[in-house]
Amino acid sequence: xxxxxxxxxxxxxPTDSPEADGTLAWDATTVVVVEAHSAGTRxxxxxxxxxAAGPVVRDLLSGQVVGRSxxxxxxxxxxxxxxxxxxxxxxxVACAISAVDLALWDLKAxxxxxxxxHLIGAVREEVPVYGSGGFTTYHDxxxxxxxxxxxxxxxxQRVKIKIGESWGRAVERDLARVRHARETIGPHAELYxxxxxxxxxKEAVRVGRALAEQGVGWFxxxxxxxxxxxxxxxxxxxxxDVAAGEYGYDLSYFGRMAPAVDCLQADITRxxxxxxxxxxxxxxxxxxxxxxxxxxxxxxxxxxxCVPNLRHLEWFHDHVRIESEFFTGSLDPTGGVVxxxxxxxxxxxxxxxxxxxPGPPTAADRPRSGPAARR
Numbered sequence: 216x217x218x219x220x221x222x223x224x225x226x227x228x229p230t231d232s233p234e235a236d237g238t239l240a241w242d243a244t245t246v247v248v249v250e251a252h253s254a255g256t257r258x259x260x261x262x263x264x265x266x267a268a269g270p271v272v273r274d275l276l277s278g279q280v281v282g283r284s285x286x287x288x289x290x291x292x293x294x295x296x297x298x299x300x301x302x303x304x305x306x307x308v309a310c311a312i313s314a315v316d317l318a319l320w321d322l323k324a325x326x327x328x329x330x331x332x333h334l335i336g337a338v339r340e341e342v343p344v345y346g347s348g349g350f351t352t353y354h355d356x357x358x359x360x361x362x363x364x365x366x367x368x369x370x371x372q373r374v375k376i377k378i379g380e381s382w383g384r385a386v387e388r389d390l391a392r393v394r395h396a397r398e399t400i401g402p403h404a405e406l407y408x409x410x411x412x413x414x415x416x417k418e419a420v421r422v423g424r425a426l427a428e429q430g431v432g433w434f435x436x437x438x439x440x441x442x443x444x445x446x447x448x449x450x451x452x453x454x455x456d457v458a459a460g461e462y463g464y465d466l467s468y469f470g471r472m473a474p475a476v477d478c479l480q481a482d483i484t485r486x487x488x489x490x491x492x493x494x495x496x497x498x499x500x501x502x503x504x505x506x507x508x509x510x511x512x513x514x515x516x517x518x519x520x521c522v523p524n525l526r527h528l529e530w531f532h533d534h535v536r537i538e539s540e541f542f543t544g545s546l547d548p549t550g551g552v553v554x555x556x557x558x559x560x561x562x563x564x565x566x567x568x569x570x571x572x573p574g575p576p577t578a579a580d581r582p583r584s585g586p587a588a589r590r
Contacts, residue, residue, distance in 0.1 A: 316488020
């Protein structure tokens, strides 16, 4: 069973309202979808990256994958990683590799007729999730509605909001929004915050001490994730667990990050796919840390059930909406957990919707197959 061809298409999806965090604002999200074909079966992968990731799949990666055994995913991942040496792996290229890798894992599981969670090997039936959104652009009513939907509507007892507005120059509003969130969800639900690297080291320490008064247990990227020493300093000064790692585009990144945080994050759609995400979990475990899956919840769910040191998975508002519209097989987070593989469907259980959402793709790359693709 050989990989016969890859197909890649990119779509840009408007947000349902203006969104921003501490260091960036956006009004649309682009998803790059890859399908790997073999023996009349297709595997599905995706990444949240610029549409330019599509030509990377076509021009740099397809030739390394087409013609290989569809069962040897690790070999394909290694071949792709070596092929991009001169292109530079971190960033866009790693996202493209990630989408192909996820598609290949899904293809392998479908060819073998197994849910992906069983192919890898489950250690748990349920994967805990936390509701994530709470953008700095939300007014109080919008924020309360979203939080109430998670906590009281779905029974998700962990929620996260964005702080660090305007690169950390609106601390009073940050803290007011945290207080409002706590009042909305009540005293027992877990409250998390994400500053997206907006604060300076000392400012992050001051904010962290105020967050402790509201029972905030998770302080994500209080300073830039590039400032490993700063993360360590903040971690040692605050009560909240300090987390980072979403911008890890290769395995060595996680080895450097682990000594500076309380919980390591990794993103299957960025780090090199499921192949590298499982290795990142091992790196975290070797440092005595738990791993949290960043965004793209349906891409992570099966792998998340297979690592012993998982903390939770991010049920991110934008990506949940896109994955539910573009694919069938969405998981149900009611009760604060998802159960990958419970349906018995092979692979990760997600398939392309028969009728795609309205609107043309931003880019569509021709599928490559046969010897010409292996130049």
